[in-house]
């Protein structure tokens with residue numbers, strides 16, 4: 901998925917421009933980097949499976 905919206909790091913304005921903020925000319929970046937990568941999800945799932953299988957104690 902490609903996220904088009906950027907946020908200015910200087911004034912906080914949202915923009916679709918990728919190079920610079922149209923308002924103040926400051927640098928822009930993607931406002932919300934993904935918190936969990938697919939790998940993390942997979943690890944969490946594997947952990948859950950292990951827990952269900954009884955390999956990890958409940959109070960771990």
Ligand SMILES: [Zn+2]
Nearest residue numbers: 908911921924
């Ligand atoms: Zn700006």
